[in-house]
Amino acid sequence: MINIKHVVLIFCLLTLTASVFAAKATKSDAEESIQSAQQLWDKSIAVGHEWNTVKPLVAQAKQAMETNDFAAAVALANRAAEQAELSLVQAEHEKTNWVNNLPK
Amino acid sequence: MKSLLNTLTVVVMLAVVSIANATPEQDKESFQRFYTERFPDITMEDFGNGVYALDQDARNQWEAMNDFPPYEDDLEKGGELFNTAFANGKNYASCFENGGGNIRQNYPMFDTKRNTVITLELAINECRVANGEKLLPYKKGELAKIAAYMTSTSEGSPINIVIPNNGKALAAYQAGKQYYYSKRGQLNFSCSNCHIQNVGRKARSETLSPALGHTSHFPVYRMKWESFGTLQRRFDSCNKQVRAEPLEGQSEDYRNLEYFLTYMSNGLPVNGPASRK
Incomplete structure (x- = not known):
């Protein structure tokens, strides 16, 4: 039987593990994450569905990398990548679903 | 029942396609x-x-x-800019039908030679370039004032976009x-x-x-x-x-x-x- 103490303990352990891994992010991790975000961002521009939230996140990620805060750089680049990916999903969805917004 | 649902689905899909491809x-x-x-x-x-x-x-x-x-001063400035001659002696009126007056209602228009849409603001800047002047920023400033002046000369004319x-x-x-x-x-x-x-x-x-x-x-x-x-x-x-x-x-x-x-x-x-x- 799992009680609340076990749940809290597991949560703390997971948070600690995550923070240890995040703290261990290297410059190459940051570079890789930023590059990946940049590629997705470029794709979203190409399909005409760029979100204006992505550019500042990539800029912040690059700034964090310059100050050697690689964990922050990875986290920011991942957020940028996630949002760019969602904009690509939106672009794909709207290829056919835009007709639902016509006046009825 | 199933065939009725299928038929309804097809009818709805056809309706959507026909709306999307309406003239x-x-x-x-x-x-x-x-x-x-x-x-x-x-x-x-x-x-x-x-x-x-x-x-x-x-x-x-x-x-x-x-x-x-609130726009009176800017509109007046737009009129002055429109009527100011370029360095080559020509002016905006030389680029447009009817001397640029009462034409806003026809823009944007489709240029069948270039196969592209020409807005009034684009035409104004193209007029400048054709007369050896620099491009103006497109969204505000002098170009917007000139376009505002030209719009004012069309007041009351029905919009007449041709496709x-x-x-x-x-x-x-x-x-x-x-x-x-x-x-x-x-x-x-x-x-x-x-x-x-x-x-x-x-x-x-x-x-x-x-x-x-x-x-x-x-x-x-x-x-x-x-x-x-x-x-x-x-x-x-x-x-x-x-x-x-x-x-x-x-x-x-x-x-x-x-x-x-x-x-x-x-x-x-x-x-x-x-x-x-």
């Missing part, structure tokens, strides 16, 4: 009918006054403000239409979600204006901008509000959007330039 004329009719049925007390002409056709309080304030229109029956022109129109109805930005809104589906309702403290008549009065002097801005500057604002990245001024997508949206207001009189909050 521009059919689109315009259903677009304008939507607003006249939704707001039966508003005259067609009054839709050109945007939100002030729907919100009496806002209209009273706007009309009071228009006793001394030639050729594949390229129809493709440009269709691209503008698809842009208008596509959701974009992090907030996942299309232009129509505000100005068709939610027209007249509030977004925070603002009443959402009807899309019919949106293009009849640009460039607009917005109090927020403290200057004239072109229609494409307004597109930027809408895009930013839904957290989409605005496009370059006179990009193909914006020109196609302007083409579609202005065609939807065909028949409404030009009533610009105008002021807005």
